[in-house]
Amino acid sequence: MNPPTVPFGKPRAERADAARNRERLLETARAMIAEHGADKVTMDALAERAGLGKGTVFRRFGTRAGIFRALLDDNERRFQEQVLSGPPPLGPGADPRQRLIAYGRARIPFLLAHHAIARAAMDPSEPAPAGAVSMTRAHIRMLLAQARLPPGLLDGLAVQLTGALEGPLLLYLTTNQAQPDDGRSLADSWQVLVEHITHHCHQPTGHGGPVMA
DSSP: OOOOOOOOOOOOOOOOOHHHHHOOOOHHHHHHHHHHHHGGOOHHHHHHTTOHHHHHHHHHSHHHHHHHHHHHHHHHHHHHHHHHHHTTTTSTTOOOOHHHHHHHHHHHHHHHHHHHHHHTTOOOTSSTTTOOTTHHHHHHHHHHTTTTOOOHHHHHHHHHHHHHHHHHIIISSOOOOOOOOOOOOOHHHHHHHHHHHHHHHHOOOSSSOOOEO
């Protein structure tokens, strides 16, 4: 996986009071969602509950969808920290196939738990839902390469597996019905899919194509 692009120069630090206001607003929004659901979070209600001016909320988030994008970004950052530096098998140090299975098993409940926030983060003026996919495709591609799948299949498989993992749950799910088993059947299905692909798809032979067992 290629390292992220780092801009030249030291980024401008956020003012201490602005950082405090941001954390206060995010924690307040989380509390409101836990108590009343995402539908009850508005710019006015958030400002009143946090004890801050409405202008502060608008400057920080811009729109109501911006509140949920900030929440989703913060949650994504915490999830990525577990993937990049947490304990195996989700974090580094495990066999790539086991890491790929662990990623899906962790990602599915994460997506289910944050589904309401992801839906609220969608801006109707944008052509695609906000908060899409994050690091998933690049991470899956890296693990497939480490599992020694054919190089010519890596990009396509990464796209297909990302769609299978992220699409129905985060991007295009329209039903409000919760998974009756908290996503366990989806996680089991993900493991079967990964095991099948990594077991049956081998490196190309001298004929130039992958071998499917």
